[in-house]
Structures are given as structure tokens and as C-alpha cells.
Amino acid sequence: MKTILSFVILFFLALGLNADNGHQLWLRSKSSVPVQVICKKSSETLAIAKQELQQAWQGEAGQTVRLELIRDKQIAGDGFRLSAEGIQATTESGILYGVYELLRRQQTGKKIGEELVNPTWEHRLLNHWDNLDGTVERGYAGLSIFWRAGNDSLAVTEEDLKLWEEYARANASIGINGSVLNNVNASPKILSAAYLSRVKAIADVLRPYGIKAYLSINFASSMVIGGLSTADPLNAEVVDWWKAKAKEIYTLIPDFGGFLVKANSEGQPGPQDFGRNHVDGANLLADALKPHGGLVMWRAFVYNPSDEDRAKQAYNEFMPFDGQFRDNVIIQVKNGPIDFQPREPFSPLFGAMKQTSVMAELQVTQEYLGHSVHLVFLAPMWEEFLHSETWQEGEGSTVARTTDGSLFEQKHTAIAGVANIGLDDNWCGHDFAQANWYAFGRQAWDSSLSSEQIADEWLKLTFNQPAPEEMDAETVLPMEWDLNFLKPVKQMMLNSHEAAVDYMMPLGLHHIFAAHHHYGPGPWWAPKGMRKDWTPPYYHQADTEGIGFDRTASGSDAVSQYHEPLKAHFSNPETCPEALLLWFHHLPWDYQMKNGRTLWDELCYRYDHGVQQVRQFQKIWDQAERYVDPEIFGRVQHKLREQSLNAVEWKDACLLYFQQFSQRAIPYDLERPLNNLDDLIEKDERTIRAYE
């Protein structure tokens, strides 16, 4: 027993010495190399820029770096010119972004030449689905960093200020310049004076880092907190109420960003409740904000339990309004036509609304991708989405270009990501989920960045080569670190999204999640009386004939919402990408895939491949042990095991469930199921009961 005890003590000592709770994110680099920073102007923002340079400089010792505010029409908004001598920009934010870019290049070993760097989108926002009671909808990293429950919930503490500044700095370092501070399922209370004073406190901390505060608003606010009898957007009192409210906000927060609105969607109030439409609603708010320079981001996430394919509804509802919105309205559209599934085709609204500003909403928090348990690097999914060809203006009409102002006249361009941030020490629950926050910022800044480059940057910044004295025994040489850590771990990240698609819903399957929590599998879930578009069988349509949702002309004809030649490609299973096959087609179990396998066999192989991939990730990570802080190593190892077990559950649940219809054997060269279907269903039902 003595030996065990002393081992345990040694173990905790070791932890204490090396403990890394992940709170520093990708901003770990410290340096003692002196640098001379010259900047004629001074301001809070510029002071930050100087300080960042001084504490992380890794260039030549004693070098001079000039930060210059200039006039230059080639520099757009937050952009900058980078050179070995320094940074030129037209705004203080531009200087700051230039500094972070310069430091990043030093730390990741990239060249610094003469270069003009402009962001892809003007507004690059995080949407926080944070409730005013401190909980976070679809948040898997603890409670809200902005809101809390209890009597003192509105008092601003030193800890708040410190945390908000850390948050602002992290965002600024990757180019994020806007934060929506509360959930789109918005409490009207957010617009009350008491809450606005806390919003002001947050905005004051964000401002020097170039970040604007935005709020989600409840469309019925004029009734609930305004005391009016209506929220009808054409009612004069309502119009006045919103104008006054806007003025009140801008008095507190002169650079307030604007409103994000979820209206007439999943039970939220909206203009339709008063016989009006989305245009009436959005323009009401746009008019109120316009004098102050504010924006309205109006969400297109609408669908009703009608007979119409859910995937078609947003398009059907919004297309007729194209061209009718004010120029400070942006329609915020989720990347896919359903809801942040592991894989979706792009929403057909991208590129189709040619006279309206449209922005993409991505989900950084992993609602449908294993929460903060599964290691899933999302950059490849977003890269696939942003580079999707819409054909709306001929070849090259990628989704990114339909929203960044390069194809259409857009007064404002923007992109949003639903944040994965909470009070957890490491911000994101999973240490690798930090990479998704990082990647969102980087892709929002530059849509042409490859996932590979982003992963490379993030790994180098986050797991920077430890100093020799921090290593346990042997010195890790840079070459060895590259070969044994960077290369395999990067590959793991790059493969991780496809792996999750494979073990969750390959070949275009979608929304076969367990009810409520959207974590595990639930392809069977369809309680009596439940609206069918909330049940997995609606989406997978499995029967003894086959599987998949027929969205061709013989089915819901959702394909017709896509521009040719996409429509034709998607319509024909021979030309439809296999990754989207069951999204667009209901096909027989023995449909022959391009590799010669039957559809059923291919489904089995895909699920199995997903499982084997995660097991491979475990091996990669375990072999990386000596290069990683032991606490981080342990946390990630722990979660990879859970992911691995979950992957098997996904595979077993889906294959055994679908096998009831296919009545075919799982190919015998594949690992057999480890779980019984009835056990998995029972486990699912227990979880559902806990939610209900």
C-alpha cells in the first residue's frame, strides 16, 4: 500500500508541475527577444498591438517594427499591409490584426514578405446561444461567460472583466470582430435597462480589441417589456418603440453592432403572428438601427410541419422577398438546408438571393458532431461548404463568393459561427474544440485558407515545442516533433470530420440522431403523435425496398432549388456525389455503388471505416504522449476513448436498425456489432425520459 501511496503522490506532483488546463488557447507563446516598436499614434488598441509584439516577438533581436495608420484604398476595412519592417493599416483594428498575423507567421515558421492582406468578409461574428440564466443552449463547455443566474447576476466582477478581455484577445488574434452576446431564442429582458448596462460593460471590454457587441432580440419585445399591445411591425407605436430602444442602446454603446433575429421559427414570435412577413419585420428593425449604423441579421432558419420537404421550406419562404430588404439587413442562412448536420449540401439560398445580402451561419459548437466529447475538426466541413460551386453566376460562383460581395452588390458582408465557448477552464470542453473556434476565425478572415494550413497553424501555436527543461527525459528535436507529433496529429484532425460522418451518417444520411440531445444515434425514434419532421424516419425513409430521401422530381423535387448543372447532377444517382447520395435519393438496398459494392454493403463498410478511423486516432494520440503536457494528453485520451466507444454504438445502432429493413448480412469480413439493438434502444429511451 505504501508503494501505491507514494506513486499516487508522485503522480499528483507530476501533474502539478506540468499542469496545463488549456486556458491559454493558441496564445501560449512568450518570448524574451527584444523588439523596438514605433507607432506615432497612441490608443488602447495600439497599446495592445505594441504589447503583443513585445511579449511574443520571435524575430531578430532589437529589430524595429513600425505600426502606421495610412490612407490606402487597396486596404479594405480591417485589412493591412504586412512587411518585414512593419504593418500599415487604415484602422487601428487593421494594425492589431497585422500584429497578430506577424506573430503567427514567426511562431509557425512562415515567410514574411511584402503583402496586402484583406479579410474575406467585413463582419466576422460569433453567435453565443447564451441564456440570461447562464445556461448555454447546445453548449458543452460549461456555463455562459457573459451571463449568470442568481441575485448578483448583473454585477460586473473583476473576474468577469478579466475573462471577457481574454475572450476578446483570443477573438482578435484570429480576426473575429463581432459577438452576439445572447441566445437567438432570445429573452425580451435583454433589452431592459438593467441588462443593457451589463451589455455596455462587455462592449467596453471588447472595443479595444476591435470587437462589436450585438444582441439577439425577441420580436415581441415591444409587448413584453415595452408594454405595447402589439409587435406588429407596421404599427406606428411599435416602430417608435424600436427607434427609441435603438437610441437608448447607442447612447450606451456608440459602436453597437446590431440585432440578430430568429422570428417565426420553432415557436419564436415574428411578424407572421401579426399578419406581416419577414420583410416587414426585418425592415422595421433595420430602420430603427440605420441612423446609428447598426445591422439586422435576420435568420432564414424556418420550417413548419407541413407536407413540404423541410429542406425546401427556407428557400420557398425567402426567395419571394429577394430585393425587398433594407441594405442594412443581412439574411443569415445556415450552411445546409436542414440543420448543421454532419454533412449537408449547401443551402440553395446561397447565390439564389441575388439582390439581398446573405451571410452564412456555421455551427462551431458540436451540437450534431459529438458535443465536446468527439474530436472533430470542422475546418474541412466548412472548406467544403465555402468552396461549393453554386453555378449561380457561372463557374466559380462558390458559396463564399455569393456572400463576400465579389459576385453580387452587397452593402454589407458577413459570416457567423455559433460559439463553442463556456466557463470551462479550457473554454471549449474538448482541447481540440479550441481548433474549431480558431478555424472559424481564420476561415472567416480568409475563405481561401486550407484546412491543412489552419490545422498546421493551430497545432504549432497550441502545442508549441516545449523547451528542453520542460521535457521529462530526452530533448525533443524539432525534426522529430514534426515527424512524430505534428504530421500524424494534423492528419488525424484532417480525417476527423469524415470519420464522424462515416460512423454517424454516411452517404448523405442525416438527422437520425437521438431526440433532444442530438448526441447518440436514434434512427428508430418516432413516438406516436410527434411531428414527423422531428423524427429520424422522416429523414432516412428506410423500408424493405431501400433507404434515402427522394428529393428528385419523383420525390420532393428539392433538387429544383439548385442551379443547373447541379440540379441535373443531383437528380441522377449516377452523377450525384456519393457523399450526398441518400440526401437526394431513395435507392434500393442492392443499388450498385461506383466501387461495385451494393448500397447496403457500402453502408456497412462506411460505418465500419468510421469506427476504425477513431481507433486509429487513439493510436496516433497515444503515441504523441511524450510531446504533450500530461494533463492535456490525459483529457484528450479520455475523450477519444469515449468517442471510440460511441462510434461503435453509432455503427451498431444504425446497421442493426437498418438491417431490419435490408434483411441482408453485414459483410462477414467486418467486425461484428458489439451492442444489441434492443439494449441501445433501451439506453436511448432512458436518456429521453431524463429529458422529459
Added chain:
Amino acid sequence: MKTILSFVILFFLALGLNADNGHQLWLRSKSSVPVQVICKKSSETLAIAKQELQQAWQGEAGQTVRLELIRDKQIAGDGFRLSAEGIQATTESGILYGVYELLRRQQTGKKIGEELVNPTWEHRLLNHWDNLDGTVERGYAGLSIFWRAGNDSLAVTEEDLKLWEEYARANASIGINGSVLNNVNASPKILSAAYLSRVKAIADVLRPYGIKAYLSINFASSMVIGGLSTADPLNAEVVDWWKAKAKEIYTLIPDFGGFLVKANSEGQPGPQDFGRNHVDGANLLADALKPHGGLVMWRAFVYNPSDEDRAKQAYNEFMPFDGQFRDNVIIQVKNGPIDFQPREPFSPLFGAMKQTSVMAELQVTQEYLGHSVHLVFLAPMWEEFLHSETWQEGEGSTVARTTDGSLFEQKHTAIAGVANIGLDDNWCGHDFAQANWYAFGRQAWDSSLSSEQIADEWLKLTFNQPAPEEMDAETVLPMEWDLNFLKPVKQMMLNSHEAAVDYMMPLGLHHIFAAHHHYGPGPWWAPKGMRKDWTPPYYHQADTEGIGFDRTASGSDAVSQYHEPLKAHFSNPETCPEALLLWFHHLPWDYQMKNGRTLWDELCYRYDHGVQQVRQFQKIWDQAERYVDPEIFGRVQHKLREQSLNAVEWKDACLLYFQQFSQRAIPYDLERPLNNLDDLIEKDERTIRAYE
């Protein structure tokens, strides 16, 4: 939905048509080939013999078979002479056993020549650990077939009689000739008149099948139900009480077999409570039974929470009494010195007690081998045990020979197996657990039978080739059945015990089970104040130096209880069989195994191999689908999945727990753990709380 419904209906129809609940055991064969049976005598037993022949004859149509009772000194007890013409025996039971052997040979395609067949042991018993309230200690196949709770618990019903007869027939068919009807942790009530009348009813059903009824008795019965103030075996009143009780029993059941006794063991009363010893106790009962021809089976399963190695205690306690027991006492010794572990060396009492009848107690019910969930064919374990060389009388002194009368003068020889039988439709919970009942009977009859032959027989009898009209689509040809079903499934059975050893406790590890239920892993379990010989750390002795129980001269010196050259072999890790290495040695983690691996690595490979083996079993079974009744197929498939998941839990729990001590990596070419140690411990604690 309609398609699902009709599919479900079809599914249940299909089940209904083919349903096989496994109740027929290995006695499925029916035949309409006529046979002429000639037997001069008539009796209940001979009538059964004739009927069995007539309903299952697969020889030449109209052939004549003679059943003859003869005098022949070469035929021992239940033995018989077999020939193509018929069966000769000295007892009616002998005739019946001959008939079952003849039919078995027909059904399994074996030759029938002139042959003398004698059983290895005179008494071949099942011990039922059935409590009088109907529960079964360590039973995993439902409630007791003999006892039940409630007001009518002693009323004998038609269902009882039918079930007991089926039970008797199954036993007779494999040569079992004795049944201990109640738990060794015995209620004194069993000897009350009310219970004895039910015992008589059971005995009356068993008798025509050649099976004697035995009872486990509580040593304090003379006090609890006899009203005496003592159970002192030397007290005259106690002596008289037992004599009277014996007479009472034999009046009801003239062929009553005798008593099984667990005394001064795990809290049961015994002679030591009155200052006497095992000899006094056993001889008391032996004297009472002697006039009626009854036996006493006195268990040697004794150990106390002393400083002495538990593995040594039974030997230490019983050896001094060698030669002092009456000739109708048999000392019943568990196969290993601890307690029915997945693998143990044989108990050193075998062969050491040279002037006392000794019998082996095997455990058919899988207390420590996955209950009725894991597919573990026990014949190879028993074969290994029975053929273990004790060296007590030179080479060839196998355990079997130390108990079967061929080495020592024994008035009576016997072997016992703790039954795995309950009220479940299929008797044993797991369809393949029936094979263990079968194997026990067959090995008890003939200790020279190989596991391979027993598995071959059982598979042919249990899964006899279905008639073409029963097959779903295509005719299964015998050759194909042999190749695709019999061969792989037999191999699975033969590998199954070693697989379980590997994923549970390889290399001689033992008793690292979870508390109470002995199902899952619990190497960590050692609550404060618990007697240490009931905790796994006592058995595995893992520390930062190494692992294993030192039973050499430098440790507990249990090796000295074995006869040379075994003692020397076991003492030296270089000559100790690796399968028992950690049973006898505490070795450093980097101890070099014969294959060049370190001990730690080898442990990892063994655990992993166990897991991979079960996955292989799943593949074998899934590929056997078309040859097996769908209901049986589904039941076994279901349990194999659970076993497979359990195997991973075993591996993960043990390797991650031991890794805390070894501080070495699991070799990177092995599949990584799927479970986290803390999750497994928490799960274990939840289960333990449910027991406490």
C-alpha cells in the same frame, strides 16, 4: 409505416414457424425407422430403454436389438458391453446407458463394434446450489427446478413431474447418476418431514433413470430442527438424532444417496464450533448412513482470514486427517486451491491424501466465467485438470487417477459438478451452456474423452442437420454443414475457455473479479476494513515493481504442497508454465517471457488476444446463421455481442488499472482501450451498491 408493420408481422410469423426454445437439449433426434427390441425382463428402467431405442433408432430398418442382463465381472457397476446386436449389462442402469451410447453413436456417425464400456467414476453427481425459496446461488438460468417460494411450495404438480423427468432423462443420457437437490449452504429445513416428502417425490422420478437423490445438510440440524442443545458430533443424543434421521429418510427413499456437507466454511456451522474436527463431523454422519448404504461427501473448501495464503489452507487443514475417515466418506475438493477461477493449478490435495477417498468438485455453472452470458466451453479446462500430472505415485499419477480408484484403494469413487440448470426454457440460460452440462456428464463417465470429441458430439446432437423442408431456401448438404458449421463452431468452442482466460486473467492471474457477482472486472476493489483475502489486490499483488503472488519459498511457499518435480518446476519462473506464472510468482514488469516480450507487454497482448478471439467467435457464429434455428441463432448472437463488449471492458479495466503500477505504455500496435478506468470503476461501484 405499413411496410414496417408488415415486416414485423412477417418476422414474428417466421419466428413462430421455426421457434426453438432449446428445451430439448441434445435429445432432439426423432426417427421413424422401425427397430425390434428384445428384452426378457421388464421394469420401468428397461421400458425407458426400449422406448428410447424405438423413438430414435437410426440403424437398419427392422433390425433386432437385444438388451440382456448378465453376470460379468468385467462390467463395473453402470458399465455395459456394446455390440451391433445389442447391449449386455449387469444392472438395468447399465442397459439404459448402453442404449444412450448406441443411439449417440448412430446420431454422431460413429462405429459400433464389440466393446466393453465402463465408467471412470462410480458416482457422477450434479450439485444443485438451489435454495428452498427457489433461488439458485450462482445460478444464471432462472429459478430452481426443485424448489419454489410461496404457500404451495411443497405441493408436487404435474408440471414438476414432467420437468423432473425431462431432467432425469437428460442426465441419464450422459451418465449422471446422482443429484444433490439443495444448496451446500443448506437450510436445516430440508430434513423436516414436509421437505423430505418432496425429496421423495423427486427421488421417485429420478429412480427409473438410475439417478439417486442426495441432500446437502446443515451441520447444526440437530439443534435447529431437532431441538437438541448441541450438534457436537461426539454427543450421544446428536449421534442418535442423525441415526434416526437417516432411518426416516431411507424409509421414504430406500436408495437415498447420502449427504453433501459444507462445514466450518464461509460461516457454515461445523464440528469445530463444538471443539471437534472434520473427522468427528464426517464420521458422525457416515455412521448414521452406513447401515443404509449412504455416502458422506465432505467438502474441503475451507479458508480463514489468517496470514496464511488462502491457497494453502485446505491442504493444511485436511492432510493431518488422512486415513481417519470412514470408508463411506469422500472428501470433495474443488479442482483448484482457490475457487473455480478461470484457470488454477490443481489442488495439491489430489493425490496427497492417499488413504482417504477424494473426489473432485467442478463448477458447471459459470460463476467466474461470464455467467450464462459468455460462451465458454468448459471441457478443455476440465480436461486440463483431470489430466494434470500430480507425480504422487510417479509418472501417470494424473488427477483423474488419484480419485478414480486406479491409484489408491478407494471404497467409493465419485466426481461432482455444480449444476448450471434452472427454470429457463433452455435450462441453462445460454444455449451453449448446455454443452457444459453435457461435457460434465461425458467426462464424468469417461475421463479419457477429449474436449474435441465432446464438442463434436454435442454439436451433432444439438444442431443436427435440419431436414431440407426446414431450410429456408437451399438444401444444406452434409459436407457443407461439416465444413461451414461443425468445423468452425467446434473450433470456437474449443478456443473459448482460453479466450476467456486471456481477456479476464491471463498468465495465472486470479480472483480479480468485481465484488459479489464475480461477473466483471474489479482488480481495484479493496474497501477499508474488508478481509484482505476477499479483495483482488490480495491476489494480484501488483505494485510498481511487478505483479503476481509469490508462492515460492520466498513467499507463501504453497509450491511445497506439490510433489516433486512439480514443486521445483513451479518454483522456478523459467520452468513454471507461463499459464500459471503469476499464480506462483511475483515478477518485475520487465521480466522477459519466452517469446522475448516483457511481462507487461505480454499481459497486454494476452488481454488483446482474448478480445480479438471473441470478435472472431462473433464472425464464426454470424456466418453459421443459415445452419441454425433463427431463435437459437439470435439468442447466441445477442450474448456473443455482450461477451465481446465485456471482453473489452475486462481488458481495459485490467490493463488501465495495472498500468498505474507498470507505468508502461500499452504496445502501440494494439487496439487502444475503449473505456476509461474511472468510468469502469464508477460502473462497478454502482453495481456493488445495488448488491449492498
